[in-house]
Amino acid sequence: MRHLLVVNPNTSASVSELLQAHVQAASGPQVRVRTVTARFGAPYISDEASYAVAGHATLDAWAAALGGSEGAPPEAPGAVLIGCFGDPGLLALRESSPVPVTGLAEAAFIAAARHGRFAIVTGGERWGPMLERLAQALGHAPLLAGIRTVTPTGAQLAADPAAARALLGQACRDAACQWDVQAVILGGAGLAGMAAAIQPEVEVPVIDSVLAGARWALSAQAPPARRGAPGFEVAWFNVSPELAALGTPGTRP
Secondary structure, three states, X not given: OEEEEEEEOOOOHHHHHHHHHHHHHHHOOOEEEEEEEOOOOOOOOOOHHHHHHHHHXXXXXXXXXXXXXXXXXXXXXXXXXXXXXXXXXXXXXXXHOOOOEEEHHHHHHHHHHOOOOEEEEEEOOOHHHXXXXXXXXXXXXXXXXXXXEEOOOHHHHHHOHHHHHHHHHHHHHHHHHXXXXXXXXXXXXXXXXXXXXXXXXXXXXXXXXXXXXXXXXXXXOOOOOOOOOOOOOOOOXXXXXXXXXXXXXXXXX
């Protein structure tokens, strides 16, 4: 049985439960999905500071999962999915993992780009420039036509699904019309499943970032054999024991 590890960089258990349910449903019974939650940081990432801390939290949760923490035995995943539309820690984790790694945003960018130019709709006003920077870093900026954020955060939207569907549906329609795109990404771990409800109201494909992440992970091929085992090429100090154990042995200067 294949094993997919989902890392929730938020500390919210409800987000982890949502990710677990939707990624497992998309993966089918032949794949074992295990979702782990950040052990520190913000309940829901919504600004630069919480995003910066989430990068560390992602690496820490991954290291803890590989060590079999929280009562679970160690189990090597076949792929890793960062369950945040913003992918904190993506490049660091990809550098450190022997198996494929992606995040909700990167996977959604890839899925949307197959249709042509795309727009993003997500919750939290501060995410706009953060996602622009990420798209640029990952090479998807040329096809990104625009980003429309709504004032409530993803956590607030998830707390009131009916109101969220109305607000996000209008935002998706506006984005599709304003930028004349071929697809719209509905981004956010807390918005898992809402794209399907909104799709009948929007003339172009609405990409569910969680579903896109699950599909990418299921189809991912192992990277070239650059690293045979998980680890970091640096010695760590004053981090969690699980993270330190994956570092290069060393001493203080």
